[in-house]
Amino acid sequence: xxxxxxxxxxxxxxxxxxxxxxxxxxxxxxxxxxxxxxxxxxxxxxxxxxxxxxxxxxxxxxxxxxxxxxxxxxxxxxxxxxxxxxxxxxxxxxxxxxxxxxxxxxxxxxxxxxxxxxxxxxxxxxxxxxxxxxxxxxxxxxxxxxxxxxxxxxxxxxxxxxxxxxxxxxxxxxxxx
Numbered sequence: 001x002x003x004x005x006x007x008x009x010x011x012x013x014x015x016x017x018x019x020x021x022x023x024x025x026x027x028x029x030x031x032x033x034x035x036x037x038x039x040x041x042x043x044x045x046x047x048x049x050x051x052x053x054x055x056x057x058x059x060x061x062x063x064x065x066x067x068x069x070x071x072x073x074x075x076x077x078x079x080x081x082x083x084x085x086x087x088x089x090x091x092x093x094x095x096x097x098x099x100x101x102x103x104x105x106x107x108x109x110x111x112x113x114x115x116x117x118x119x120x121x122x123x124x125x126x127x128x129x130x131x132x133x134x135x136x137x138x139x140x141x142x143x144x145x146x147x148x149x150x151x152x153x154x155x156x157x158x159x160x161x162x163x164x165x166x167x168x169x170x171x172x173x174x175x176x177x
Contacts, residue, residue: 006164007172010149016128016156016169019145020048024055027096027126027143035059036094037120039086041111042066043165044100047157048128048145052098060096063088065111080107082114095120099127100157101148105139112139128156129170146170 011019035058040049042064053062066084095115102108108125115123126143154160155167164173 003164003167003171005160005174006154006167007174008151009169009171010151010153011146011156011170013168016145017051020051021055023126023143023145024052024057027052028055028057030124031056031058031060031094031096034094034121035061036096037061037063037088037090038096038098039063039065039090039115040098041100042084044157044159045098045128047165048100049098052126061088061093063090067107067111080110082111090115090118090120092119092121095123097123097125099125101129101131101153102127102139102141102144103131103134103148104136106136108139109137129153129158 038049038053038060040046040062053060063086064084065082065086067080068083097111097115099108112123124142125140127141128145129148130141130144131148151172153170154164154173155170157165158170159165160173
């Protein structure tokens with residue numbers, strides 16, 4: 001079935017399911033006996049978080065951060081504000097940060113500084129798509145699903161003007177949109 005505005009499918013529903021299962025096995029092994037707090041950045045990581053945490057075989061807690069850009073400021077500056085902070089204390093806890101896409105690293109750098117101020121036992125980063133060629137600051141990515149294609153992608157939580165998040169695959173947004 002063709003979806004208007006969608007171009008090439010880069011990662012199918014099966015590709016994602018298999019990769020998320022692999023990541024779940026690795027994270028479960030790495031976090032054995034650590035009871036991590038899994039923190040997702042809303043809204044783009046929602047589907048990834050749900051599928052990944054169902055693959056984890058360890059005790060864990062889940063919490064969310066939501067960020068926004070200050071009005072009149074572009075996302076490329078990295079100037080963001082936290083619009084929903086954590087409900088769980090992460091002091092002395094192992095944190096696994098879940099993102100949908102990591103590009104420049106500016107926003108994630110800000111979020112990591114914010115979290116590190118709470119003195120967690122550890123902080124690791126897990127992203128569905130990594131785009132190291134866009135990185136402006138060094139961000140250690142501990143787990144990633146796929147390298148982002150050279151295209152604007154939507155689906156599996158990622159959107160364009162709040163549309164296409166619900167697609168079960170990751171695809172290119174066509175130039176006609």
